[in-house]
Amino acid sequence: MRYAVILFALGVWIFQQLPSVPPAEWMLLGTLALTAAAVAGFLARERLSVRWRWVLPGLLALSAGLLWAGWRAEWRLADELPMAVEGRDVVVSGVVAGLPQALGDSVRFVFEVESADAAVPVRLLLSWYADRRSGELPPPVHAGERWRLTLRLKRPHGFSNPHGFDYEAWLLERGLRATGYVRKAEGNRRLAEAGGQPMLRVHRLRESVRERFATVLGEGAQAGILTALAIGDQRAIAPAQWEVFRRTGVNHLVAISGLHVSLVALCAGGLAGWLWRRVPRLLLHVPVRRVALLAAVLAATCYALLAGMGIPVQRALIMLVVAAAALHGGRELAGSRVLALALLAVLVVDPWAVLSAGFWLSFAAVGVILLMLAGRLQALTGWRAALRVQLAITVALVPALLVLFQGFSLVSPLANALAIPLVSLVITPLVLVAVLVPLEAPLHLAHWVAGTMMGALEWLGARDFALWQQAAPPVVAVAAACAGLAWLLLPRGTPARPAAALAVVPLLMWAPPRPPAGAFVATVLDVGQGQAVHVQTTGRDLLIDAGPPYGPVADAGERVVLPYLRAAGVQRLDLLVLTHGDADHAGGAASVLDGIPVSAVMTGDEAVPATDGSRRRCRAGEAWTWDGVRFRVLHPAAEDAGLRRDNDRACVLRIEADGGAMLVASDIEKAAERALLARGTEGLASTVLVAPHHGSRSSSTAALVQAVRPREVLYSVGYRNPFGHPHPEVWARWTASGARAWRTDSQGALRVVADGQGVRIEAERERQPRYWHGR
The missing domain is CATH 3.60.15.10 (Ribonuclease Z/Hydroxyacylglutathione hydrolase-like)
Structure with missing residues (x-):
C-alpha cells in the first residue's frame, strides 16, 4: 500500500510539472484504459507472477495520480475569466468569503459571485482602494456580507523569476480564478446579509474574535502573533517579526498547522477520556478510546474552522483524521502506513499540495519523527526523546530548507527548545481560553509571555551566525544529502552511520557557476x-x-x-x-x-x-x-x-x-x-x-x-x-x-x-x- 501511495503521489507531482493540460479526450481514454487494466489485473491476480504483482499496481497508481491531477486541473481551469472580459467593467453580486484584510487605505477580500452581467469565475480576489482624487476611504467590508459591486478584473497573473514565488499556482490551489478591484460606481451597495451558510457564520465569528483581540490588546507588539494562533490570520504580524522567525527557524509556530491542531486534539481527547472514566456505566457501552478519539477529532475540526480552514490547516486536519480513523478501527497500523494514508487523502483533496513548501516540510518532519521512534530496542521517552527528535528534524530538513528557502537557522534547535513549550503549553492554551471565555486576563498574560519569548528569539536571531544562507543547490547534491541524512538517523549499530554525514558536505559547499572572465x-x-x-x-x-x-x-x-x-x-x-x-x-x-x-x-x-x-x-x-x-x-x-x-x-x-x-x-x-x-x-x-x-x-x-x-x-x-x-x-x-x-x-x-x-x-x-x- 505504501508503495502504491508513493507512486500515486509521484504521478500527481509529475502532472504539476507539465507545460499544458492534455486534451480532455486523451484523459478520458486514459481513464478508461486505467479502469480496464485495473479490472483485468484484479481478475487475473492469481495468475500474475511475483514481479507483475509489484509492477502492475505501481503502474496503475502512477497513472491514477496523473489522471486525478489532470481531471482536477481541467475542472478548475474551466472556471476562468474570458479574455474579452479583462479590463472592462463588470457588475456582480455575491458575498464576502473569509476575513477582509485592511492594507493602509485599502481593503482586500475574497468574493464569491452569485450573479454577474458577464461570464466571471465563482471566486475572486478583490481590492477596494481609496478614491485617488478625494482620498475617500472604502466603506467597511465584513465577512459574510452580500454586496453588489462594479469590478475591473484580470486573469490570474504573478511574477516569474528564478526560484521565485509562483503566485499563479497559489491562486489556483485556492480556487481564486481572477483578481481585480472595485470601481467607483453609484451601484456599489451593501445588500441583505448572506444568511445562514455555515462557513460564512464561521468567518463572521472569526472576524469578531479578531476585533475583540484588537480592542483588548490595542497596539500591543505581539497582538498579531496571538491573532494568528487564534484564527490563523497572520497578516497582522510585523515584517520584522517574520524576519526573527526566519532567522531562528520557528516560523511553523505561528502558522496553525499539525502542531497546533494535534495539541488541541490531544487536550480534548485526554479531557474527554478522563471524564468518561469517571462514569463506569458509560464504559460498558462505549470504550474510552473511541470517545477520546471522537472528542479529539471534533475539537480539532472546530479549531480548524476557527482558523479559516486554510490549505495548511486542511492538510493537518486530514492527517489527524486518518490517524484517528486507523486507531478507531482497532487496527494497530504501522506509523508509516498511517502517514501513507494521510498523504493519499491530502493529495485526493488537494493535488496542488505538492507545489507547497509546507506540504514537503510537514510530511518530512512526521517521517523523521517516525524514523526516530521506530526500530529502537529501548523506546525514547521524556525530554531526551523530545530533544533528540527536535535535533533530528532540524538536521533532516536542511536539504529541503536549502531548496525551498536557500537557508536554514543554525540556532533553530535552541530557539525551538524555548519556543515550542511556550507556544504549545502556555500561549496557545491561553489564547484559546480567551476565545472561548470573554475575559481579558488570559489574553494579557499570553501577550506578556509572547513578548518575553520574542525578546529571547530576537537576541538569538541577531547573532551573526544565526542563519546559514547559500544558493539553491542542484538536484544531485540534494538527493545525496537526503540519502546520507536518512542513513545517519537510523538506529545505533547501523554500519557507517557517522560517515553518512559526509554526504551533506557537497550540499553545503556547493556554489553556482559564475561567468568566465570577459563575460x-x-x-x-x-x-x-x-x-x-x-x-x-x-x-x-x-x-x-x-x-x-x-x-x-x-x-x-x-x-x-x-x-x-x-x-x-x-x-x-x-x-x-x-x-x-x-x-x-x-x-x-x-x-x-x-x-x-x-x-x-x-x-x-x-x-x-x-x-x-x-x-x-x-x-x-x-x-x-x-x-x-x-x-x-x-x-x-x-x-x-x-x-x-x-x-x-x-x-x-x-x-x-x-x-x-x-x-x-x-x-x-x-x-x-x-x-x-x-x-x-x-x-x-x-x-x-x-x-x-x-x-x-x-x-x-x-x-x-x-x-x-x-x-x-x-x-x-x-x-x-x-x-x-x-x-x-x-x-x-x-x-x-x-x-x-x-x-x-x-x-x-x-x-x-x-x-x-x-x-x-x-x-x-x-x-x-x-x-x-x-x-
Missing part, C-alpha cells in the same frame, strides 16, 4: 511595472534599480530582488545603481540595503540622496572594468542639469563584454535622448537594449533607434499596466529596425548571457512553463 550575465527581473537588473561578472555583482513598492508594507526589494539574490548565491553587492528616484525604480532600495551588504551606491539624481562616501553621483564619462567586462556611464552629463524632468536625469549605463554589449536606458525621454545623441553616437550601439521608460511613447525616438541598432529589445513592464507600456508605436519602431522584442509581463525574468560566443537570451516562463501560466 557577464544580466537578469532583468520580473518586478511588475518597474525595473531591477542584476549584472554578474566572474567575481562582482551589480544591481541596477530595485523595483517598485507593492503597497504600504511590501516592495520588490523584499519580495523579488532579495529572494532572487539569495537563490543565486549573491552574498554582497559591489555596486547598487539607482538610476533615478521614481518609485518604480527605487521603491525597493531600502529593503535591498537592509537585506544585503552593499559596498557602494551610485545615484542618478538628487531625489536619491548621496549622504556618505560610499555613495556617488552617476555622471557621464565615468567608466570601470570588472573581470574584463567594461562599464560606462553615458548619461547624465554635467550640462544636463537643466533638464526639467526627473526621468531625463536618469542614469544610463552601457555594459560591454567580448560577445556583445547591453544598454540600460532607465526612464530617459526625448529630451534626454537628444542630449545623449548630441554627445556622439559612437558608443551607443549595443546588442541588447533595456527599452527606455518601459517602452513609453515619450521615448525611443527614431534617432535613438538608428544610433543603438540592437538585435534584442527588452521591455520591463507590468501585466495590463495602466500606462499601456510598451506603446504599439514604440514596439513597431524597434521591431522595424530588425530587433527582436522580449517583455517581462508575458515571458517572466529575462536572462542575458554575453560571452565569447555572442549574446543569448532566455525567458523564465519559457524555461519552466507550467499549465496554469496565463490561465
Whole structure:
C-alpha cells in the first residue's frame, strides 16, 4: 500500500510539472484504459507472477495520480475569466468569503459571485482602494456580507523569476480564478446579509474574535502573533517579526498547522477520556478510546474552522483524521502506513499540495519523527526523546530548507527548545481560553509571555551566525544529502552511520557557476511595472534599480530582488545603481540595503540622496572594468542639469563584454535622448537594449533607434499596466529596425548571457512553463 501511495503521489507531482493540460479526450481514454487494466489485473491476480504483482499496481497508481491531477486541473481551469472580459467593467453580486484584510487605505477580500452581467469565475480576489482624487476611504467590508459591486478584473497573473514565488499556482490551489478591484460606481451597495451558510457564520465569528483581540490588546507588539494562533490570520504580524522567525527557524509556530491542531486534539481527547472514566456505566457501552478519539477529532475540526480552514490547516486536519480513523478501527497500523494514508487523502483533496513548501516540510518532519521512534530496542521517552527528535528534524530538513528557502537557522534547535513549550503549553492554551471565555486576563498574560519569548528569539536571531544562507543547490547534491541524512538517523549499530554525514558536505559547499572572465550575465527581473537588473561578472555583482513598492508594507526589494539574490548565491553587492528616484525604480532600495551588504551606491539624481562616501553621483564619462567586462556611464552629463524632468536625469549605463554589449536606458525621454545623441553616437550601439521608460511613447525616438541598432529589445513592464507600456508605436519602431522584442509581463525574468560566443537570451516562463501560466 505504501508503495502504491508513493507512486500515486509521484504521478500527481509529475502532472504539476507539465507545460499544458492534455486534451480532455486523451484523459478520458486514459481513464478508461486505467479502469480496464485495473479490472483485468484484479481478475487475473492469481495468475500474475511475483514481479507483475509489484509492477502492475505501481503502474496503475502512477497513472491514477496523473489522471486525478489532470481531471482536477481541467475542472478548475474551466472556471476562468474570458479574455474579452479583462479590463472592462463588470457588475456582480455575491458575498464576502473569509476575513477582509485592511492594507493602509485599502481593503482586500475574497468574493464569491452569485450573479454577474458577464461570464466571471465563482471566486475572486478583490481590492477596494481609496478614491485617488478625494482620498475617500472604502466603506467597511465584513465577512459574510452580500454586496453588489462594479469590478475591473484580470486573469490570474504573478511574477516569474528564478526560484521565485509562483503566485499563479497559489491562486489556483485556492480556487481564486481572477483578481481585480472595485470601481467607483453609484451601484456599489451593501445588500441583505448572506444568511445562514455555515462557513460564512464561521468567518463572521472569526472576524469578531479578531476585533475583540484588537480592542483588548490595542497596539500591543505581539497582538498579531496571538491573532494568528487564534484564527490563523497572520497578516497582522510585523515584517520584522517574520524576519526573527526566519532567522531562528520557528516560523511553523505561528502558522496553525499539525502542531497546533494535534495539541488541541490531544487536550480534548485526554479531557474527554478522563471524564468518561469517571462514569463506569458509560464504559460498558462505549470504550474510552473511541470517545477520546471522537472528542479529539471534533475539537480539532472546530479549531480548524476557527482558523479559516486554510490549505495548511486542511492538510493537518486530514492527517489527524486518518490517524484517528486507523486507531478507531482497532487496527494497530504501522506509523508509516498511517502517514501513507494521510498523504493519499491530502493529495485526493488537494493535488496542488505538492507545489507547497509546507506540504514537503510537514510530511518530512512526521517521517523523521517516525524514523526516530521506530526500530529502537529501548523506546525514547521524556525530554531526551523530545530533544533528540527536535535535533533530528532540524538536521533532516536542511536539504529541503536549502531548496525551498536557500537557508536554514543554525540556532533553530535552541530557539525551538524555548519556543515550542511556550507556544504549545502556555500561549496557545491561553489564547484559546480567551476565545472561548470573554475575559481579558488570559489574553494579557499570553501577550506578556509572547513578548518575553520574542525578546529571547530576537537576541538569538541577531547573532551573526544565526542563519546559514547559500544558493539553491542542484538536484544531485540534494538527493545525496537526503540519502546520507536518512542513513545517519537510523538506529545505533547501523554500519557507517557517522560517515553518512559526509554526504551533506557537497550540499553545503556547493556554489553556482559564475561567468568566465570577459563575460557577464544580466537578469532583468520580473518586478511588475518597474525595473531591477542584476549584472554578474566572474567575481562582482551589480544591481541596477530595485523595483517598485507593492503597497504600504511590501516592495520588490523584499519580495523579488532579495529572494532572487539569495537563490543565486549573491552574498554582497559591489555596486547598487539607482538610476533615478521614481518609485518604480527605487521603491525597493531600502529593503535591498537592509537585506544585503552593499559596498557602494551610485545615484542618478538628487531625489536619491548621496549622504556618505560610499555613495556617488552617476555622471557621464565615468567608466570601470570588472573581470574584463567594461562599464560606462553615458548619461547624465554635467550640462544636463537643466533638464526639467526627473526621468531625463536618469542614469544610463552601457555594459560591454567580448560577445556583445547591453544598454540600460532607465526612464530617459526625448529630451534626454537628444542630449545623449548630441554627445556622439559612437558608443551607443549595443546588442541588447533595456527599452527606455518601459517602452513609453515619450521615448525611443527614431534617432535613438538608428544610433543603438540592437538585435534584442527588452521591455520591463507590468501585466495590463495602466500606462499601456510598451506603446504599439514604440514596439513597431524597434521591431522595424530588425530587433527582436522580449517583455517581462508575458515571458517572466529575462536572462542575458554575453560571452565569447555572442549574446543569448532566455525567458523564465519559457524555461519552466507550467499549465496554469496565463490561465
